[in-house]
Amino acid sequence: MPFAIHLLGLAVFAQGTSEFMLSGLVSGIAGDLGVSIPAAGHLTSAFAVGMVVGAPLMAILSRRFSRRGALLAFLVTFLAVHVAGALTTSFAVLLATRVVGALANAGFLAVALITAADLAGPHAKGRATSALLGGVTVACVAGVPAGALLGEVWGWRSAFWAVALLSLPALAAIAWAVPAGPPDTAGPDDARPSVLGELRALRSPRLRLTLLLGALVNGATFCTFTYLEPLVTRVTGLGSGWVPVVLALFGIGSFAGVSLAGRVADVRPLPLLVGGSCALLGGWALFAVTAAHPAATVVLVLVLGALSFGVGATLISQVLYAASEAPTLAGGFATAAFNVGGALGPWCGGLVLSAGLGHRAPVWVSALLVGVALAVGGTALARRRRATAPAPSVPSFRGSGRCGGAPPRP
Template sequence: MPLALYLLALVVFAMGTSEFMLAGLVPDISAHFGVSVGTAGLLTSAFAAGMVIGAPTMAASTRRLPTKATLLGCVLVFALSHVVGALTPDFTVLFVTRVLAAIVNAGFLAVALGAATKLVAADRKGRAVAVLLSGTTVATVVGVPIGSLLGTAMGWQSTFWAIALLCIPAAIGIATGFPTGTGQPSADATLPPSLRSELAQLRSPRLVLTMLLAALVNAGIFAVLTFIAPVVMDTADLSQWWVSVVLVLFGIGSAIGVTIAGRFSDTRPRLLIVGAGGVLLLGWIALALFATNPVALFGLVLAQGVLGFAVGSTLLTQVLYAAAGAPTMAGSYATAALNVGAVVGPIFAAAALGLIPGALGPVWTATIVTAAALLLASSLLRVIAPKAQHPSRVGSSPTGGTSV
């Protein structure tokens, strides 16, 4: 694999760490700005909202821009947003920087996914995408727990500075080592469908329903992940240092879940959606009932990471199947669907914190939205995952078999 591909993966690692790192920092940010824990948790929704807006918007607007300049610009704006976020004394400004960072994150992914497949031979495109987005899985296993430990030891701002510093070598590498002109179509290349034609794919009932399912499942995951620190510290009565352990377990589980989905989501999507989805629902109920026991908490977090990402990755693949007629926009539809869930999940979870005593409101929120997804999937399974599919169409999957 060429060096340029690993430079892109480094940026994806930084961006993935930034997206998930607040899960262990919500209490500190709440105390620093004098806002409620629920309000601080909405920063996760802010980032997800930026991804929802940025994924289709940036995918459409950068279709004909120079690839290298676009990638470099996204990295620089992403780094600057973290510098401002670390320095600001105003929670509103921090909120805005999270939205801006997410928009350029989405833009970077939209361009990088296309560029990655042009850096390698035609028969290695799938592997190139897998290498690129392995940065997200590494972020959940390594980056997020380290960010949580760093924030605990040196303050939450230190994680923002670390993300900004991580962008510097990536930006230099892209500026000096990334080939000019990558991603621009040759004279004889087949042009993609028009933007209007690709947007018209959103009229497909199958695509819309699958996107809705992906949003619901992701809402449950983000509802719990955003407020996992209060569950660890208040419900299980453990110190803040254990939050990082829980995040590591969740990251390991997500990596296992994505591997399972990568192996079976093309051939057995119905089994994963309904079967694993049913066990995922039972897991949220068990977590709500037994979170006071640290051993049970650790085991259930690991299991829910496996199940949540196995189901989520499978649904993401089905979104790509359903959007086969939108080759340049399909990835943005999948990204937007997942991040709609990441917006509404923490919002519902924050509301539940005020309605349900203790810190388990977010877990019950996950239970409800997952149950809704399972009921919808069970009744419309033939529409969402028809048997007549062509795995070759998933070669440009934004998961690459490595991340949600």
Template sequence: MPLPLYLLAVAVFAMGTSEFMLAGLLPGIATDLDVTVGTAGVLTSAFAIGMIVGAPLVAALARNWPRRSSLLGFILAFAAAHAVGAITTSFPVLFTTRVVAALANAGFLAVALTAAATLVSPDKKGRALAVLLSGTTIATIAGVPGGSVLGTLLGWRATFWAVAALCLPAALGILKGIPAGRVKEQATDGPALRAELAQLVRRRLILVMLLGALVNAATFAGFTFLAPVVTDTAGLSELWISVALVLFGFGSFAGVTVAGRLSDQHPGSVIAVGGPLLLIGWLALAVLADRPVALLALVFVQGALSFALGSTLITRVLYEAAGAPTMAGSYATAALNVGAAVGPLIAATTLSTGVGNLGPLWSSGFLVAVALLIALPLRTVIAAGRSTEVLQ
């Protein structure tokens, strides 16, 4: 894999840390800015919504810009948003910085996903995507727990400064590693924006975007509310929350790595095997959550299966959106973040029911079951590999 891919992954690591880090920082933010924890939680929603709206919007605006300039601009805007957030004493200003950061993140990821696919040969898109998404998985292993510890020791503002600082070497890497010229698909004789948007009426593209959103919704439904399962249901101390998150992160890294070597040539096999196992895993986790050893083992397994299946489906989005070379990454980003926004909302509605803390885990199983019911009758379509045949 070319060096620029790893440089892009460093930036994705910083952005992934920012996206997930608020879970451990909300109490400190609420106290410092004199708002309730519930109000502070709106910062998470602001980021997710900014990602959903920002991915196609910013990608459309930047579609004819040189990739290096676009990526550099987005990473510097992301760093600036965190620097402003680190010094503000106003909650509305902090809210605004989260929206700006989300827009920059969405634009960066949309361009980076497309750029990653063009840095390798056409039959290695899955492996390229695995390298890029490893930045997110490593963020869950090291960035988020590290940010939580830093926030505990030095305050939440220190974590914001750390994320801003992480962007600087990534920006330098982009400046040195990404070609400055305009690539073929960015040229003025490439597809018009209307033609790229028209790809969204293709049923095969809609199918893989829907499946990717459902699997990611399941992932975030269970992941977001994992802490009370660890402490209340399993009866472990708060220290074990970080252990569980790290195990999930290691699992996600393993899943992305393995799937990256299979998703180009054998996407149908990954989905046919990984989908049912993912469903069984969520159900087993809901049943065995009161047993600490089983809980921690299954957290690792679910991280691996969730990211293996999710990354495979997002790779399929890039293949199926080949007719939209500058917008394909934004379609993948939007699908991921629709799931990230919807999953926790569905899971939250189950917390007040009779199943309590286990509700989000049952929700994850339900979302995967829906995805399988949609996918299995159309498995030959999904398994079409690199075929460009259109499902009419």
């Protein structure tokens, strides 16, 4: 992989830390700003909604600038709103900073996905996607638990300051290593399709199915992950000091899942997606049943992190393959679809928590979302196989007097 892809992953690490770190800060934010835990969980949904809306819009906006210029502008905006979030005493202002930060993150990731895919070459989109999303999993391994630890020791605001500081070396790295314009493999700017042409290319049934499956799988991941801290402390019975450890285990599993998926996604995506999704369904259900047992929680958090990100990264790479005729907007729509899940999951988890169904309820919702994904994907696959199956041969009785056939004419 070109070194510039790994430097893009450094920026994705800072942004991933911000996106996921609230799972370890929900209680602290709720107590400090005087809101309920489900309301604080909506900060994650607000970030995801900003990603959904911002990804395609920012991808279109970025067409007017060089890729390096667009990446730098998005990252500067991301840094600034985290400074504002660290300083505010208003939940409404914090919510607004999450939306603006999400818009910047969405634009960055949309451009970064296409840049990484072009730098890696036409047959290595899965490896490029996994290398880039490695920054997200490293955020789960190191950044998110560190944010939870900072929140435990110095308060949740220190985690926001840490994200702002992490963005500074990423700015310098992108300015130094990322090409100023599209790689040569992308062709000259005047050869790129128009925005309408790219939008038409995004209407393919295969692409729409992949985007839907990505939203459902990611929704399942975020539904449980957002409320993992209260689950671990109030159901499993582990102390708050265990929260960074559990989050780190989820991140370690995520890194392993992305790394393994990158080796398979370009050559055998369908077995990976089917097998991984079936294992996810069983894993979420088992986690819901055994959440009161510390040993089961520790093991399943690791395994489910690997499965969630392995399947998710593969679906992202399949979006890029399916939308090869939309070189600018493919990354934006992949980002948007996955953050539809990122908004849907915490919202559904908040609903079942507010209904008094207990802290295990979001895990059951995760299992339900994966089950829906399997049902939708399985139905689409069966239809495609029926459509492509050769028509059965029909025996001809012409010229035979048997079975009521008419005798041949002279």
